[in-house]
Amino acid sequence: MTNPVRWGVLGAAKFAREHMAPAIHAAEGAELAALATSSAEKAVPFQSFAPGIMVHESYEALLADPSIDAVYIPLPNHLHVEWALKAMQAGKHVLVEKPATLQEAEFDQLIAARDAAGVLAAEAYMxxxxxxxxxxxxxxxxxxxxxxxxxxxxxxxxxxxxxxxxxxxxxxxxxxxxxxxxxxxxxxxxxxxxxxxxxxxxxxxxxxxxxxxxxxxxxxxxxxxxxxxxxxxxxxxxxxxxxxxxxxxxxxxxxxxxxxxxxxxxxxxxxxxxxxxxxxxxxxxxxxKLQVEAFGRSLREGVPYACPLEFSRGxxxxxxxxxxxxxxx
The missing domain is CATH 3.30.360.10 (Dihydrodipicolinate Reductase; domain 2)
Structure with missing residues (x-):
């Protein structure tokens, strides 16, 4: 994969800091490029292993960054649908933490937004x-x-x-x-x-x-x-x-x-x-790490993704x- 997927992370959650951000950083074909947090202190642990990471002070600023290809969303459960929709509407590919929604019917919104934007979107069911x-x-x-x-x-x-x-x-x-x-x-x-x-x-x-x-x-x-x-x-x-x-x-x-x-x-x-x-x-x-690499292969090479939104809906x-x-x- 010659063109790495440039990832942004919405929020400096503990799980992102300890697991997913390091996995993105280590994954083949991926680059941990941006983090959205208003807290400079919370950004420090991410900068310790990804010194070149861009820190945006708001989620909106990260979604507006044209250099970002894909967004990982580790926000509290009740915010998943809202920010997944905003990310897709901004033209970003989306990996949203589980549960992607709080109700089955909300998957209709995610699937419709994915199809309308022509992006890859999935629940982080690793x-x-x-x-x-x-x-x-x-x-x-x-x-x-x-x-x-x-x-x-x-x-x-x-x-x-x-x-x-x-x-x-x-x-x-x-x-x-x-x-x-x-x-x-x-x-x-x-x-x-x-x-x-x-x-x-x-x-x-x-x-x-x-x-x-x-x-x-x-x-x-x-x-x-x-x-x-x-x-x-x-x-x-x-x-x-x-x-x-x-x-x-x-x-x-x-x-x-x-x-x-x-x-x-x-x-x-x-x-x-x-x-x-x-x-x-x-x-x-x-x-x-395998999840990030699989996401990248689907995005760049069209390889079928093991956990599409339709699976997570079930x-x-x-x-x-x-x-x-x-x-x-």
């Missing part, structure tokens, strides 16, 4: 770019597990002490489902290519946000259970269970933070009457359904 998830999709769809009968997921952490965190505030679109439910929902959809036909759920609420959600669903080919929480001991796991094998991911959602990316294929040798476990490890893969539809049908825990 896990589909990780080789462990591409491998799981390959194994499941090739029949390595036989007939898939059940999928389960769990993802939790505890942020109850951080009362000012946007994840603990209803007015900013907080809650466990919107923050991490997209992972246990979207990963099952990505691997299987199926959509839920029945959903039930139970939710525990605290100060207007969901802090523990337990979800059950029926997909055309399998049953599904999952829970997410922002009030439990940190843990994550995904399990795909078929009649001839089991696939287990031990750090499915933020490997290299929670642990090494590892998938285990459990199978039984009927001839020998014994079980075997085949493990595959992905210790070096950085899904944030995850939001499942989340909306959970909120609609849930009873209180």
């Amino acid at each position: 896990i589909v770019h990780h080789p462990q998830w591409q491998r799981v999709q390959e194994l499941v769809q090739s029949g390595a597990l036989g007939q898939l009968r059940h999928v389960s997921g769990r993802f939790s952490f505890d942020n109850r002490q951080d009362v000012d965190n946007i994840r603990n505030r209803p007015e900013t679109g907080g809650g466990a489902l919107r923050d991490i439910g997209v992972y246990v929902f979207g990963s099952a959809r990505f691997v299987t290519g199926e959509e839920p036909v029945e959903v039930s759920a139970q939710i525990e609420w605290e100060n207007g946000v969901d802090v523990l959600s337990n979800v059950q669903a029926r997909f055309p080919g399998f049953l599904y259970t999952a829970y997410v929480s922002t009030r439990l001991q940190p843990y994550q796991e995904m399990l795909f269970h078929g009649d001839k094998g089991v696939l287990r991911l031990t750090a499915p959602f933020n490997p290299r933070v929670f642990g090494e990316a590892r998938l285990e294929l459990h199978q039984t040798s009927h001839a020998a009457g014994t079980g075997q476990v085949i493990a595959e490890r992905f210790p070096l893969a950085d899904h944030y 995850t939001q539809a499942m989340m909306d359904r959970v909120f609609e049908v849930a009873t209180d825990l």
